[in-house]
Amino acid sequence: MDYQLDFTPVIDGLPDLLLGCLGTFLLAICGMLLAIVIGIGGVILRTSPYKAARWAMIGFVEVIRNTPFLVQIFFLYFALPLAGLRLDPTPTAIIALGINGGAYAIEIIRGGVQSISKGQMEAGLALGLHKAQVFRFIILKPALRAIFPSLTSQFVLLTLTSSVASAISAYELTAVSQRIESDSFRSFEVYFTVTAFYLVISWLMMRLFAFFSARYFAYPVK
C-alpha cells in the first residue's frame, strides 16, 4: 500500500464546505418547518370526523414511510414541473424533506395528542383555570413534552437525510463535497472529512434540543 493521504484539496475547499453546511442548515430548517405544518395539518385531518380525510392521511403516511426518500425526491423532481411548478432543485428538496418529515411528524404528534386524556382538561376547568390557561398548561405543554424526544430525533434524521438531496443537485454539503471530489479525486479524504462535519452537525443539534428540553420541559423540582 503506497497511497499517501492528501488533505490539501479538502483544506482548500474548506470555505466551500462551510457554505455547503449553511445549505444543509437551510434545507434542514425549512424542511423541519414544513414538516411541522404538514404534521399539524395532517393530525387535524387524521382525527377529523370525515372518513375520507382520515383514510387519505393513513394512505399518505404509509406511502411515505414505506418508500425510499431517494425515490420520493426523484418523483417530486419530475412531478412538480408537470403540475406547473418550475422550481430549482433546492426548493424541490425542501418540499420533499417537508413531505417526508411531515408523514413521520403526523404519527408522532398524533401520539402526543392522544396521550392527553379528556379528564385532565375537565380537572383543569374544575380547578377554576381559564380556558386559555387549560390549553396552554394542561394540553399543549404536556403534549409537547411527550412528543419532544421523538420529534427532535426525527429532525436530526431529517437533517442527515438531506444529504440525499444531492442526487437532484440541490445545494448542500454532500453536493459540494461531490464537486470537490470530482475536481481532486481525493475521494476518501473528502468524504471522511464531510462525514465528520455531519457528525458535528447532528451532535450540535442533539445538544441544542437537549438544552431546550431541560429549559422548557423539565418538571419543576421542589
Next chain:
Amino acid sequence: MGTDEFVFLLTGLKWTVILSAIAFVCGCLGGLAVALARTSGIKLLERATAAYIGVFQGTPLLMQLFVVYYGLALVGFKIDAWVAVATGLTLHASAYLGEIWRGSIEAVPRGQTEAAKALSLKYVSRMRDVILPQALRVSLPATIGFLVQLIKGTSLASIVGFTELTRAGNMISNQIFQPLTVFGIVGLMYFLLCCPLTIFGAHLERRFAASAR
C-alpha cells in the same frame, strides 16, 4: 413502458432484495456482537461500541457508503461496488441493531440475571438461554421497523453505482423519458416490499402491548 423495461426493473428489485437480505443477516450478527459488547460491563468495550453506534447514528448513510467504498479501495481491496455497498450497509445495520438490542437486553429485569447466576449458569448459557430469548422477543417490532429502513436505505447504493431497483429505474427513465411512470412503479415495488413488514411489525407491537398489560 414495455415488457423489457419492466423485466429490467424486476432484476433491479431482485438485487434490492438480495442486498437487503445480506445486509440484514450480516447486520444481525454484527448487531448482536455490538449489543453484547455494549452491555458487557467491560468499560473499554462499552465505550468503544457506544462511540461506534454514535458515529453511525450521527452521520448520513450516503456518507457511510462513500467512505466505505473509497476507504476499502484505499487499503488495497479491489472490490465490486456491490461488495462495498453490502459492507457499508452491514456496518450501518450493526450499529442500529446493536442499539435496539442493547435497549431490550437492558429491559430484561435484573432479577433474571441474578436468578441465572444463582443457578450458576455461565455467561454464554445465561445470555443464550435466559436473557436473549426475552430481549429479542421485546425487540422484534423495532427490529422489523429497522429492516424496513434498511430496505429503503439500499436505494442509496444507486448513487454509489450499484444497479439495484432505484438505479434501474433511473436508467429506464432516462431511456424512455417517462420518469413519473417509472418512479411510480419503482415506488410501488418498494411499497409492496416494505408495507407487509410494517403491518407485521405493528401487529407484533400491539400483541406485545396487550400481553404486557
